[in-house]
Amino acid sequence: MQHPRDIARAAVPSLRKPRSADGAAIWELVRACKPLDENSMYCNLIQCDHFAETCVIAEQNGQAVGWVSAYVMPNDPETLFVWQVAVDRKARGLGLGALMLQSILARPACRDVRRVQTTITSDNEASWALFRKFGRIQGSALDVQPYYTQSLHFHNRHKTENLVTIPLRTALQRVAA
Numbered sequence: 001m002q003h004p005r006d007i008a009r010a011a012v013p014s015l016r017k018p019r020s021a022d023g024a025a026i027w028e029l030v031r032a033c034k035p036l037d038e039n040s041m042y043c044n045l046i047q048c049d050h051f052a053e054t055c056v057i058a059e060q061n062g063q064a065v066g067w068v069s070a071y072v073m074p075n076d077p078e079t080l081f082v083w084q085v086a087v088d089r090k091a092r093g094l095g096l097g098a099l100m101l102q103s104i105l106a107r108p109a110c111r112d113v114r115r116v117q118t119t120i121t122s123d124n125e126a127s128w129a130l131f132r133k134f135g136r137i138q139g140s141a142l143d144v145q146p147y148y149t150q151s152l153h154f155h156n157r158h159k160t161e162n163l164v165t166i167p168l169r170t171a172l173q174r175v176a177a
Contacts, residue, residue, distance in 0.1 A: 012094070013065050013096060015056050015100060016059070017052045018047070018057045019052070020045055020049040021048075023041060023045030023046075023048045024041055024044075025063075026057065027039070027040075028064075029066075030084065030086045032089075033088065036084060037084075051071050054072060054080065054107070055104070056068050056103050058091065066088065066096045066100055068084070068086075068100040069082075070101075079116070080110055081117050083118075097134075098133055105168070113168065114167065114168055116165070116166045117166075119163055119164065120164055121158075121159040121160065122160070131164055138167070140168070142165070143165040147162060147163035
């Protein structure tokens with residue numbers, strides 16, 4: 001019989017940098033996490049390969065259950081832009097999204113990062129909940145502004161994406177948190 005502590009440990013997903021071989025699994029995870037926009041499998045493979053330092057995969061029993069794709073902005077090395085967060089239905093409610101974000105920010109590639117940005121449509125309650133929680137963890141309010149608009153940028157084929165900015169605590173404080 002397994003000890004309850006061992007059962008609890010088995011239930012907590014492990015986090016790691018993605019590898020190119022993870023691209024297909026990430027693509028399948030994102031497809032299963034509606035209403036996320038699907039990218040091509042090739043895009044997910046490139047994210048896993050070229051942006052591994054600022055992306056994270058969460059695994060449980062050898063299966064991908066969480067994913068964050070992000071990158072340090074080329075024109076602003078103090079900003080980590082979070083492209084996509086996906087959490088499988090069976091891993092929801094564990095605080096996995098915030099844990100994945102914190103794990104990326106603790107990496108050397110993010111040592112100069114002072115803020116996190118993402119875009120969220122007004123009706124994406126799961127993303128709002130995650131980033132509000134992350135803002136509370138950082139002791140920061142969310143700055144929200146329309147960014148890519150429905151009419152101008154998406155020609156009325158997609159809802160407006162609001163730019164969300166979250167200032168971070170200093171790097172030293174983040175590591176200790």
